[in-house]
Amino acid sequence: MQFDSLADFFNMGGYAFYVWLxxxxxxxxxxxxxxxxxxxxxxxxxxxxxxxxxxxxxxETRSSR
Structure with a gap:
């Protein structure tokens, strides 16, 4: 999928909430x-x-006895 702008990329074709979540x-x-x-x-x-x-x-305590 090709995006025209950076805003379109972040919007993800209307599914941005689900994708970024x-x-x-x-x-x-x-x-x-x-x-x-x-x-x-x-x-x-x-x-x-x-x-x-x-x-x-x-x-040590056992060996000192």
């Missing part, structure tokens, strides 16, 4: 998914680091 929902969902995944990764890595630290302290 679908783009917005898609990119918004992807952005939210990426943000939540990165936050969960950070949380899991912090939890693993704490567990490793606890295990090392437990080893």
């Amino acid at each position: 679908s783009y917005g929902v898609t990119f918004g969902s992807l952005g939210l998914l990426i943000m939540l995944s990165l936050r969960q990764k950070k949380s899991i890595l912090a939890e693993i680091a704490k567990k490793i630290e606890r295990e090392e302290r437990l080893k």
Whole structure:
């Protein structure tokens, strides 16, 4: 489909609301998914680091006895 002007492109032949809404929902969902995944990764890595630290302290206390 060829558009005569930039305004026609953004109007999308009368379907602009649905087209741009679908783009917005898609990119918004992807952005939210990426943000939540990165936050969960950070949380899991912090939890693993704490567990490793606890295990090392437990080893030290057992070996010092």
